[in-house]
Amino acid sequence: MTCNPFLRNTSPAMRRYNAGVALTMGGYLLAVFGTATFVHRHHPHGITVYLLSAMPAFCIFAMLAVVVTYLRDEKDEYVRMLMVRSLLAAAFVVLAIGAYNDFLRSFGDLAPLPPFSQWVVFWIVFAIAQAIQYRNDATPRSTENA
C-alpha cells in the first residue's frame, strides 16, 4: 500500500507518508483484531458497540489524512500527479464495482459485497496503478546520462 512500490523517491513528504501509513495500518490491524476479540468474548451492545466500531474506523480516517497530508506536502509535482492518478483509478474501480453491485442487488436479488471489501479493493487497485506507472517510467541507470 506504499505510495512508491520501488522506494525510489525519498522526499521528506514520502518518508512521512510511508511512516504514517505503517503507523495507521499497524493501528488498524491492532484495532480490528482487538475489537473483534473483545466483541466475540463479551458480546457488548449499545454505546459500547458504537465506540468499539469507531476505533478501526478512526485508523482508516487517519490513513486518509496521511494521504491528504502527503498530497499537500509533496514538492515533486510529477510524483504527486502519479499518486493522484492512482487514487483516481482506485476510486473509479471501487465506485464502478459498487454501482454494478447495487444494480445486481436491485435486479438480481444478489447478496451485498462483503464488509470492508471496497476498502481492500481500493488499496489493491491503488498499488497496481502505482506499480504500472512506476514501471512505465523506469529508465535504465545506464541511459540517464545520455
Place this chain on the structure above:
Amino acid sequence: MHNRLRILRAERNWSQADLAQKLEVSRQSVNAIETGKYDPSLPLAFKLARLFDTTIEAIFTDQP
C-alpha cells in the same frame, strides 16, 4: 511540448540525477519532462530556466 533539456544537460555534463538534485525533484520527474511525458508547471519551468541561465522559451517549444 518539446524541450531541449537533454541537450542543455549534456552541455553541462550533468546526469539526470544531478539535475534532479539541483531542482529538488526526483530523477523520475526529470526523465518524464525530458522525454515529453510530462509538462512541468510554470514554477518548475522558471526554475529550470534560471538553472540553465536562459528563458523558458529557449528550453520549451510547442513545435519540434
